[in-house]
Amino acid sequence: MSISGLLQAFDDLPAFQEFLTALDGSEPVPPLELPMSARPAILAKLLAARRVPTVLLTGRVDAVGNWMQALEMWLPSDISAMRLPEPTPLPYDRGPWSERARNGRLQVFTQLMAGQHPQIPAADTPPFIVTSARAFLQKTLPKRRFITATRVLRVGQLIDLEKLAQTWLGAGYEWVSVVEEAGQFSRRGGILDIFPIAAAYPVRIELFGDEIETMRFFNPATQRSLLVDGSSSIDRVVVPPAREALPEVARAYALTLSDTIAANRPDNLPSWQDDLPHMSEGNAFPNLEYYLPLLYPQPGSLLDYLPSNVQIVVDDWPALETAVRELHEHADQIANEQPSLPPNYPSPIFEWEMVATDLNWWQPVVLGSGEAGDRSEERPFLGLADAFDPGPRYGGQVRPLMTQLKTALSDNERLVIVSRQSARLADLWREETKTTSASTLVNITPLHHRQSNQRLHTSSPLHELNELPENGTLTFVNAGLAEGFTLVRRDDNHTLLNLLTDAEIFGWNRPAPRRWRPQRPAAPEAQFADIKAGDYVVHLEYGIGLFQGLVSRNIGGMDREYLLLKYANGDVLYVPAHHADRLGKWVGTDDRPPKMHRLGEKSWTAAKAKAQKAADELAGELLELYAARETIDGHAFTPDTEWQIELEAGFPYRETEDQLRVIAEVKADMERAQPMDRLICGDVGYGKTEVALRAAFKAVMDSKQVAILVPTTVLAQQHFNTFRERLNAFPVTVQMLSRFRTQAQQQRIVRGLKNGRVDIIIGTHRLLSDDIAFKDLGLVIVDEEQRFGVAHKEKLKQWRTEVDVLTMTATPIPRTMYMSLTGVRDISIIDTAPQDRLPVQTYVGEADETRLKRAIMRELDRGGQVFMVHNRVQSISIVYKQLQKLIPEAVIAIGHGQMSERELERIMT
Structure with missing residues (x-):
């Protein structure tokens, strides 16, 4: 959703025209002093x-994310913002850069080089880059090195395959058997596959001898040709470097590094000693960027890549300087805490004084405050900030809001409300005015149900707000903005635009949904490429063995390929290649190798028979339960209501494809008369709770009660907070039963369950007590069922014959998985990570205050939170004091199971 049409209001603002005129002059434009709401x-x-x-x-890293969300709403459709990512480790911290950071930075540099590189034509739309101080100050690949490492290939060009492959290796590309990700290439005879860092799709290059005959895009998931803009064939491809620290440069530096290690003794630089062979061989190993300051005596910066006509914009100069100062302080601390760091090791980031001088040469536009001593009072003031007034605050009071809307419309003002509750606000407005006449025209963006495409309101539907509404109209937009403003032309005090958001109306706001970029499925060949010689495999008939590779044997005068498996006691099995489907890669619970079977022994047959017996017993145990479920009619829930659609429209993130599929499966189950028993399996943070929340709301909309059973008090509090926040705008009563509640509160909640005043109850095993009774229970949601005892599961078994049951887990036990995979229970899997979720990185090492401080500071620098686990309550206060001394700027709290309910609840919330 875009509201870029509102930008036309600035055409009638003289102050903005004066601002554009000043930009075309030779003098620097003074700081604009704009409020935060007006800057995007x-x-x-x-x-x-x-x-x-x-x-x-911008200054801090988290500010970049806020800007990206706001710009997605304001930018015209033909302009998009690119983010220059920050390196994953802190300065001087030895750690690998994430693939997202590596690729994202090089994509930005490639975009900026379009039109500057002699063989890269300029893009149709000028690049727009958003970056933080951390990413901006990072030393990088010099521009001249970038140009020499970039290869442009054309149809008809003669190439040397071996030389080209070595060139790509030296530029940081990975040689693989199947190209699936950016930064990879493969070679099969006269065919080259390459996935350039800055390309949307990989390219397949077919050769006739040494000449490039054809080039075309292909889909990495299917490995088949792909139509892009109506054609799969292309006549040229640009291949920029894949790493900022080039392996070819590292190989040349290896001798110098060896001398450095020798001068400082190898025992002082053990990690450097381990990396030396990789550098000598010109390999692109994970920690290569750690040596970037050493590889380039004259490193490059973002400023070096900028074209001559670039416009630099600074969000707020004091905030930028504060972020820079904190960055340098943390970098100095890390450098001082590393005794193994060689003397005169160059800083991985530029000094601010030098960069600030270069930055000022570009005469940047400062949206907020300027440098000290550079205030607008001392220079000609453009008056643009005076055009913005803060919007009135209503604190959730609807009556004053409606009154003000009527007044503004009677004055022929232009009103736009951007809210996640736009449909409800529009309904309230209709009820208030009892009219939709032209003088009070209500434009409502269509709210699409994510499965049925049901549309709520169709009065002047707006798919995009790409035109400025007329004066005297009220426009409702279903979206999210941080804040609104009132735009006034001061020459005649004429109000050009009244923009209201949830912040002004309710006192809070939700972020705009993140734009979802679907992840590509794995290529079919990748499954077979994953099994290599030395892997343990399981044969359906012979058990666990060791895969030795493919071999060719002459049988009956014909050469045939076999998979060679080695078993215990030197036994060998040749499996015909066409029987490969009888093999599977062995996956264990830890890194210990499995015990291999012997050919002909009975242990594998006995293990299969034991598993078969357990399955038969389980089937008999479940037969009665699920036969009863088939014969008992449950409640068939009605289709989604308008409030259901509105709730889902208020989800502050963009759903993944897996989430949408699972939500549809759960709703379909609920709308059938047969009681639902579905298992949702997905990793932590993949969106299972949102699925449960929507199912619970659907049940409440049919006047049914919902019980949500969780294994721990802390998890109950977390779910309670989430449900209460998301359902706050609806007449739904959510309560919690746990030790965070006093006896009096628990008794009151139990009465509410019996008389139906409580719609959704979230609790621990307390919900399974004998005194708990519901007026009309319709849905039970169980989180991590495997963590409940046998007695608790008997109660759940009874529920399954009466009401809909939804079970969520990240780690299903084998019994549950077997029931689901064999069809006894329905299963839905969410295996797609949300957009912008980074992979979990796990490090194991000895207790080290320096490492601990560095990890915590990295999280705090990005505006995040840290959860630290200690193994003893008796000594947790000692750790608390150590952390206070180690990181005095952090706000630290203690929480453990022996604290009082009220105190622990206060800390958790």
Whole structure:
């Protein structure tokens, strides 16, 4: 959803026109002193008006994310923002850069080089880059090195295959058997597959001798040709470097590194000693970027890559300087805490004084405050900030809001409400006015149900707000903005735009949904490429053995291929290649190798028979339960209501494809008369709770009660907070039963369950007590069922014959998985990570205060939180004091199971 049409309101603002005129002059433009709510709109209008390459520089890392969300709402559809990511480790911290950071940075550099590189034509739309101080100050690949490492291939060009492959290896590309990800290439005879870092799809290059005959895009999931803009064939491909620290440069530096290690004794630099062979061989190993400051005596910076007509924009100069100062302080601390760091080791980030001088040469536009001594009072003031007034605050009071809307419309003002509750607000407005006449026209963006495409309101539907509404109209937009404003032309005090958001109306706001980029499924060949010689495999008939590779044997005068398996006592089995489907890769619970079977022994047959017997017993145990479920009619829930659609529209993130599929499966089960018994399996943070929340709300909309059973008090509190926040705008009563509640509160909640005043109850095993009774229970949601005891599961077994049951888990036990995979229970799997979720990185090492401080500071620098686990309550206060001394700037709290309910609840919330 875009509201870029509102940018047209600035066309009638003289102050903005004066601002554009000042930009064309030779003098620096004074700081604009704009309020936070106005900055994204002014920047978007600037981009639309000037159409030149632009870089937005912010302070903290978390500010970049806020800007990206706001710009997604304000930017015209033909302009998109690219983020220059920050390196994953802190400066001087020896650790690998994430693939997202590596690729994202090189994609930005490639975009900026378009039109500057002699063989890379300029893009149709000028680049727009958003970056933080951390990413901006990072030393990088010099521009001249980037140009020499970039290869442009064309149809008809003569190439040397071996030389080209070595060139790509030296530029950081990975040689693989099947190309699936950016930064990979493969070679099969006269065919080259390459996935350039900055490309949307990989390219297949077919050769006739040494000449490039054809080039075409292909789908990495299917490995088949792909149509892009109506054609799969292309005549040229640009292959930029895949690493900022080039392996070819590292190989040349290996001798110098060896001397450095020798001068400092190898025992002082053990990690460097381990990396030396990789550098000598020119390999692109994970920690290569750690040596980036050493590889380039004159490193490059983002400023080096900027074209001559670039416009640099600074969010707020004091905030930028504060972020830079904190960055350098943390970098110095890390450097001082590393005794193994060689003397005169160059800093991986630039000094601010030098960069600030270069930055000022570009005469940046400062949206907020300027440098000290550079205030607008001392220079000609453009008055643009005076055009913005803060919007009125209503604190959730609807009556004053409606009154103000009527007054503004009677004054022929233009009103736009951007809210996640736009449908309800529009309904309230209709009830208030009892009219939809032209003088009070209500434009409502269509809210699409994510499965049925049901549309709520169709009065003047707006798919995109790409035109400025007329004066005297009220427009409702279903979206999220941080804050609104009132735009006033001061010459005649004429109000050009009243923009209201959830922040002004309710006192809170939800972030705009993240744009979802679907993840590509794995290529079919990758499954077979994953099994290699030395892996343990399981044969359906002979058990666990060791895969030795493919061999060719002459049988009956014909050469045939076999999979060679080695078993215990030197036994060998040749499996015909066409029987490969009888093999599977062995997957254990830990890294210990399995015990291999012997050919002909009975242990494997006995193990299969034991498993068969257990399955038969389980089937008999479940037969009665699920036969009863088939014969008992449950409650068939009605289709989604308008409130259900509105609740889902208020989800602050973009659902993954797996989430949408699972939500549809759960709703379909609930709308059948047969009681639901579905298992949702997905990793932590993959969106299972949102699925449960929507199912619970659907049940409440049919006047049914919902019980949510969780194994721990802390998890109950977390779910309670989530449900209460998401359902706060609806007449739904959510309560919690746990030791966080006093006896009096528990008794009151139990009465509420019996008389139906409580709609959703979240609790631990307390919900399974004999005194718990519901007026009309319709849905039971169980989180991590495997963590409940046998007695508790008997109660759950009874529920399964009466009401719909939804079970969620990240780690299903084998029994549960067997029931699901054999069809006894329905299963839904969420295996797609949310957008922008980074992979979990696990490090194991000895207790080290330096490492601990560094990990905590890395999280705090990005605006996050840290949860530290200690193994003893008796000594937890000692650890607390150590952390306070180690990181005095952090706000630290203690929580453990022996604390009082009220105190622990206060800390958790």
